[in-house]
Amino acid sequence: xxxxxxxxxxxxxxxxxxxxxxxxxxxxxxxxxxxxxxxxxxxxxxxxxxxxxxxxxxxxxxxxxxxxxxxxxxxxxxxxxxxxxxxxxxxxxxxxxxxxxxxxxxxxxxxxxxxxxxxxxxxxxxxxxxxxxxxxxxxxxxxxxxxxxxxxxxxxxxxxxxxxxxxxxxxxxxxxxxxxxxxxxxxxxxxxxxxxxxxxxxxxxxxxxxxxxxxxxxxxxxxxxxxxxxxxxxxxxxxxxxxxxxxxxxxxxxxxxxxxxxxxxxxxxxxxxxxxxxxxxxxxxxxxxxxxxxxxxxxxxxxxxxxxxxxxxxxxxxxxxxxxxxxxxxxxxxxxxxxxxxxxxxxxxxxxxxxxxxxxxxxxxxxxxxxxxxxxxxxxxxxxxxxxxxxxxxxxxxxxxxxxxxxxxxxxxxxxxxxxxxxxxxxxxxxxxxxxxxxxxxxxxxxxxxxxxxxxxxxxxxxxxxxxxxxxxxxxxxxxxxxxxxxxxxxxxxxxxxxxxxxxxxxxxxxxxxxxxxxxxxxxxxxxxxxxxxxxxxxxxxxxxxxxxxxxxxxxxxxxxxxxxxxxxxxxxxxxxxxxxxxxxxxxxxxxxxxxxxxxxxxxxxxxxxxxxxxxxxxxxx
Amino acid sequence: xxxxxxxxxxxxxxxxxxxxxxxxxxxxxxxxxxxxxxxxxxxxxxxxxxxxxxxxxxxxxxxxxxxxxxxxxxxxxxxxxxxxxx
Numbered sequence: 001x002x003x004x005x006x007x008x009x010x011x012x013x014x015x016x017x018x019x020x021x022x023x024x025x026x027x028x029x030x031x032x033x034x035x036x037x038x039x040x041x042x043x044x045x046x047x048x049x050x051x052x053x054x055x056x057x058x059x060x061x062x063x064x065x066x067x068x069x070x071x072x073x074x075x076x077x078x079x080x081x082x083x084x085x086x087x088x089x090x091x092x093x094x095x096x097x098x099x100x101x102x103x104x105x106x107x108x109x110x111x112x113x114x115x116x117x118x119x120x121x122x123x124x125x126x127x128x129x130x131x132x133x134x135x136x137x138x139x140x141x142x143x144x145x146x147x148x149x150x151x152x153x154x155x156x157x158x159x160x161x162x163x164x165x166x167x168x169x170x171x172x173x174x175x176x177x178x179x180x181x182x183x184x185x186x187x188x189x190x191x192x193x194x195x196x197x198x199x200x201x202x203x204x205x206x207x208x209x210x211x212x213x214x215x216x217x218x219x220x221x222x223x224x225x226x227x228x229x230x231x232x233x234x235x236x237x238x239x240x241x242x243x244x245x246x247x248x249x250x251x252x253x254x255x256x257x258x259x260x261x262x263x264x265x266x267x268x269x270x271x272x273x274x275x276x277x278x279x280x281x282x283x284x285x286x287x288x289x290x291x292x293x294x295x296x297x298x299x300x301x302x303x304x305x306x307x308x309x310x311x312x313x314x315x316x317x318x319x320x321x322x323x324x325x326x327x328x329x330x331x332x333x334x335x336x337x338x339x340x341x342x343x344x345x346x347x348x349x350x351x352x353x354x355x356x357x358x359x360x361x362x363x364x365x366x367x368x369x370x371x372x373x374x375x376x377x378x379x380x381x382x383x384x385x386x387x388x389x390x391x392x393x394x395x396x397x398x399x400x401x402x403x404x405x406x407x408x409x410x411x412x413x414x415x416x417x418x419x420x421x422x423x424x425x426x427x428x429x430x431x432x433x434x435x436x437x438x439x440x441x442x443x444x445x446x447x448x449x450x451x452x453x454x455x456x457x458x459x460x461x462x463x464x465x466x467x468x469x470x471x472x473x474x475x476x477x478x479x480x481x482x483x484x485x486x487x488x489x490x491x492x493x494x495x496x497x498x499x500x501x502x503x504x505x506x507x508x509x510x511x512x513x514x515x516x517x518x519x520x521x522x523x524x525x526x527x528x529x530x531x532x533x534x535x536x537x538x539x540x541x542x543x544x545x546x547x548x549x550x551x552x553x554x555x556x557x558x559x560x561x562x563x564x565x566x567x568x569x570x571x572x573x574x575x576x577x578x579x580x581x582x583x584x585x586x587x588x589x590x591x592x593x594x595x596x597x598x599x600x601x602x603x604x605x606x607x608x609x610x611x612x613x614x615x616x617x618x619x620x621x622x
Numbered sequence: 623x624x625x626x627x628x629x630x631x632x633x634x635x636x637x638x639x640x641x642x643x644x645x646x647x648x649x650x651x652x653x654x655x656x657x658x659x660x661x662x663x664x665x666x667x668x669x670x671x672x673x674x675x676x677x678x679x680x681x682x683x684x685x686x687x688x689x690x691x692x693x694x695x696x697x698x699x700x701x702x703x704x705x706x707x708x
Contacts, residue, residue: 105691108691192661231677315694320676332694356658
């Protein structure tokens with residue numbers, strides 16, 4: 001037999017599989033997608049002492065958590081099944097399979113473990129979280145369990161790095177031709193209830209003593225899932241998260257902005273004046289920089305999301321929100337992706353992967369751009385500052401803040417209405433149900449959090465370096481060529497300007513002037529570019545950004561009427577003004593059909609509501 | 623066991639009560655949801671305790687304790703399961 005090259009890590013969700021994977025491989029992990037499906041492929045390297053006596057690197061694959069091999073109910077479980085069976089295209093048949101079990105939940109986890117062992121591949125069982133099981137009052141006999149299953153069983157505590165060396169040794173020695181293995185293959189012919197019964201018997205034999213069914217932290221659920229207290233706690237937590245995302249991120253975002261400024265200065269100083277320099281400063285640095293400034297917000301948001309996930313609270317949040325989401329034909333699982341979308345729709349759309357029901361997932365993707373992402377904030381702040389008077393309508397409530405709040409609410413209401421409509425038309429189907437395990441509460445492990453944060457940040461930065469870079473270069477080209485004559489506005493003379501000129505008749509009925517139409521074109525790269533575009537068109541040239549904003553506000557207050565400004569705000573509530581979001585939707589839905597639909601219905605909504613706002617405001621005499 | 627006319631279903635149980643699932647009308651559920659419930663162990667013969675219920679819409683969803691697991695499901699699923707109180 002040759003050396004072991006690939007090892008697959010499988011197990012039920014919540015078995016502590018990812019923690020074990022992190023402990024075994026450290027931070028050096030590769031994240032990619034399995035071809036053709038939006039399931040994450042996580043792989044890491046590990047030095048393994050092989051049976052020949054040599055130490056060689058092996059690839060360890062962390063497969064998606066599964067409840068069953070035979071009865072798969074999600075794309076994730078399908079990938080696990082095919083991978084383990086060696087049927088996944090482009091993937092080697094794993095030489096060894098490691099089944100991770102939650103020691104405190106043997107009767108459930110053994111159902112799946114039996115299926116894997118029955119395949120007859122070299123298998124090792126990691127009896128994980130034995131410390132928690134002990135605290136739960138369970139004393140287990142790993143040897144008896146190994147005897148019953150016919151494969152080596154190694155007790156581990158991934159988060160304390162206990163049992164890792166023993167597990168690695170067992171992996172290196174795993175072989176098919178273990179005696180006593182053959183008999184157990186009959187399990188493969190068992191039905192699900194029979195496997196369940198067998199699991200109960202095996203678990204019973206492996207449990208030496210059990211002091212009551214005491215569940216650690218079970219009292220927590222009494223408060224967190226309390227029908228009245230639970231939602232209050234959840235909303236308090238959401239409030240803190242929002243505060244953090246918008247307040248804590250500012251210094252870091254400013255630092256990144258300053259960094260981009262320094263880079264621009266450096267390029268200006270070291271390159272000769274001309275098109276090439278403009279390309280670097282106005283195209284590449286400004287374009288990518290405008291997206292990278294959102295990194296602090298995304299990292300902070302993901303910090304909270306990862307803590308909520310690792311602690312087990314996320315499933316409770318989904319439970320609490322389920323009834324509300326069911327009202328519009330979605331389930332509690334859609335809550336987290338939509339929450340993420342308040343920072344940025346890109347991580348939000350990626351987070352829809354956890355929604356098992358395909359129609360529920362697609363609906364969530366289609367409405368995610370309606371959540372007010374942070375890129376809209378600069379646009380909102382400039383326009384509101386320009387046209388809404390800074391007065392108080394009630395103690396502590398300013399009119400400007402009220403309008404801003406109203407824009408957020410408009411996005412949420414729009415999303416809920418869209419979901420309701422979509423679920424009754426193109427996404428019609430049996431209500432996407434809500435069935436999920438509420439995992440045991442656990443303290444999040446700092447190292448796992450850090451690895452998770454780094455991975456999210458990296459995925460985001462990689463996107464900024466590819467899709468977003470390309471989009472900004474194309475836009476820069478459109479804005480730069482053909483060159484305008486002396487004294488003529490470059491933006492007006494450019495292809496983008498010509499496109500805006502052609503578009504303008506369509507936007508006149510909803511009150512948009514030429515400059516506004518023009519601002520919509522570069523805003524496709526990122527919404528907040530609308531602000532700098534307006535500044536350029538109104539020929540406000542200032543090195544100091546704050547003075548630019550002030551001057552722009554003055555100009556808008558002079559030139560735009562209130563109806564026009566409100567129509568512009570309404571447009572930004574709905575318009576899919578972001579190429580990256582469309583690109584992510586394409587990747588996550590494997591085609592252009594749904595992104596095209598999304599862009600179409602959102603632009604239609606934006607047009608209709610901007611029009612209603614404009615004519616409504618005029619009718620009211622504003 | 624067979625589905626019995628008028629027998630109590632899981633969705634009628636209040637918080638804190640324990641019961642055994644005696645029959646499930648699988649055809650009332652979407653096939654993939656039925657499968658998901660079964661692989662989680664929510665099946666005929668399972669002994670469950672109602673741990674939590676929501677506030678709105680007939681106190682939907684429902685969290686049930688099953689062995690050492692807690693599983694959330696909707697009232698429509700629970701309505702397809704007949705139980706006998708423990």
